[in-house]
Amino acid sequence: ITAMALVCVEDFEKKAAGQLEKNALDYYRSGAGEQFTLGLNREAFRRLRLRPRCLRDVSRLDISCHIFGEQMKWPLGIAPTAMQKMAHPEGEVANARAAGKAGSIFILSTLSTTSLEDLATGAPDTIKWFQLYIYKDRTITEKLVRRAEKANFKALVLTIDAPIFGHRRADVRNNFSLPSHLTLANFQGVKATGVGNAAMGASGINAYVSSQFDPTITWKDIAWLKGITHLPIVVKGVLTAEDAVLAQEFGCAGLIVSNHGARQIDTVPASIEALPEIVEAVGENLVVMLDGGIMQGNDIFKALALGAKTVFVGRPAVWGLAYNGQKGVEEMLSVLRKDFEITMALIGCQTLGDITSAMVAHESQYAK
Numbered sequence: 001i002t003a004m005a006l007v008c009v010e011d012f013e014k015k016a017a018g019q020l021e022k023n024a025l026d027y028y029r030s031g032a033g034e035q036f037t038l039g040l041n042r043e044a045f046r047r048l049r050l051r052p053r054c055l056r057d058v059s060r061l062d063i064s065c066h067i068f069g070e071q072m073k074w075p076l077g078i079a080p081t082a083m084q085k086m087a088h089p090e091g092e093v094a095n096a097r098a099a100g101k102a103g104s105i106f107i108l109s110t111l112s113t114t115s116l117e118d119l120a121t122g123a124p125d126t127i128k129w130f131q132l133y134i135y136k137d138r139t140i141t142e143k144l145v146r147r148a149e150k151a152n153f154k155a156l157v158l159t160i161d162a163p164i165f166g167h168r169r170a171d172v173r174n175n176f177s178l179p180s181h182l183t184l185a186n187f188q189g190v191k192a193t194g195v196g197n198a199a200m201g202a203s204g205i206n207a208y209v210s211s212q213f214d215p216t217i218t219w220k221d222i223a224w225l226k227g228i229t230h231l232p233i234v235v236k237g238v239l240t241a242e243d244a245v246l247a248q249e250f251g252c253a254g255l256i257v258s259n260h261g262a263r264q265i266d267t268v269p270a271s272i273e274a275l276p277e278i279v280e281a282v283g284e285n286l287v288v289m290l291d292g293g294i295m296q297g298n299d300i301f302k303a304l305a306l307g308a309k310t311v312f313v314g315r316p317a318v319w320g321l322a323y324n325g326q327k328g329v330e331e332m333l334s335v336l337r338k339d340f341e342i343t344m345a346l347i348g349c350q351t352l353g354d355i356t357s358a359m360v361a362h363e364s365q366y367a368k
């Protein structure tokens with residue numbers, strides 16, 4: 001019997017699910033609360049219909065693009081997800097190498113199981129951004145910024161939707177802990193080991209976050225961050241036009257429309273639902289990007305048609321990693337890229353510049 005080809009992200013998820021322990025699988029998979037928004041992140045894409053244009057010579061496609069002056073082979077990057085060595089022993093390095101091969105940006109989480117420096121050495125040819133959480137001890141954050149600059153990361157992604165962590169029921173039920181052979185590799189002491197050995201009835205990651213992250217942060221802290229670095233600052237977790245306008249006022253270079261993979265607060269909109277008001281408010285001035293629920297080529301297309309400059313995937317890369325390390329992520333990205341190329345061709349777009357908002361319509365327009 002020959003092995004069956006994996007043809008979509010769901011196939012990678014199934015493979016990963018067969019390979020991961022419950023503690024890790026539930027951590028990677030979960031959303032907050034009833035997980036309404038987790039489903040909505042997919043459902044909202046399905047409520048958008050494509051309006052293809054025909055007879056437009058699609059024999060040659062060019063889907064490359066630039067973000068902050070960096071060349072991407074296509075408009076998809078890897079979102080920051082914490083603790084990737086739970087998925088595969090090579091963790092973040094394997095994921096970042098696969099991203100580099102695919103011409104995608106890789107965003108490293110503050111809560112990684114590989115240090116900034118090891119990631120930079122392990123994946124030198126990948127465009128890397130660093131995702132920042134602000135610790136109560138500001139010197140910690142400042143050191144992370146210095147290290148990111150030194151290790152050639154090209155942007156800082158400040159996650160603004162996580163002053164505390166959301167209530168992910170499975171993690172509480174499982175007493176989620178980072179396995180004891182792993183640490184948060186950017187840190188020493190309790191800041192490195194603090195996600196292990198959770199107390200009964202608690203999620204180790206939530207306990208860590210509430211003891212270490214600074215929940216007092218406000219927009220003024222963006223000014224502080226800007227004052228200590230020349231790297232472009234991207235805020236991640238914007239879901240309203242109001243916050244998008246603040247991101248612009250405080251001098252951010254870009255933003256990621258995101259609900260953190262539906263892991264923070266349930267019943268917020270899907271990212272694709274929040275995108276239009278944000279593009280309308282700041283799309284001319286900021287680089288607007290999106291993550292959440294991207295699983296196939298036409299999802300990428302819809303986000304671009306509604307004004308995103310690039311999209312990111314979180315879980316799909318974790319599934320590829322768990323399935324087969326670097327090769328698994330490469331394979332997942334290749335499946336996704338081919339699917340996006342098919343979408344581009346069948347909608348009649350040769351380049352990303354050919355994509356227009358008229359190529360996507362909400363299902364309600366067809367219900368009349």
Ligand code: FNR
Pocket residue numbers: 027028029041079080081082109110111131159236258259260261262263291292293294312313314315316
């Ligand atoms: C995340 N996300 C996240 N975001 C962040 O800013 N820092 C982090 O450390 C993490 N960690 C993390 C772990 C896991 C397991 C998941 C699933 C997500 C959120 C992530 O960057 C992104 O917003 C979502 O994953 C995007 O949704 P999809 O692609 O997973 O549907």
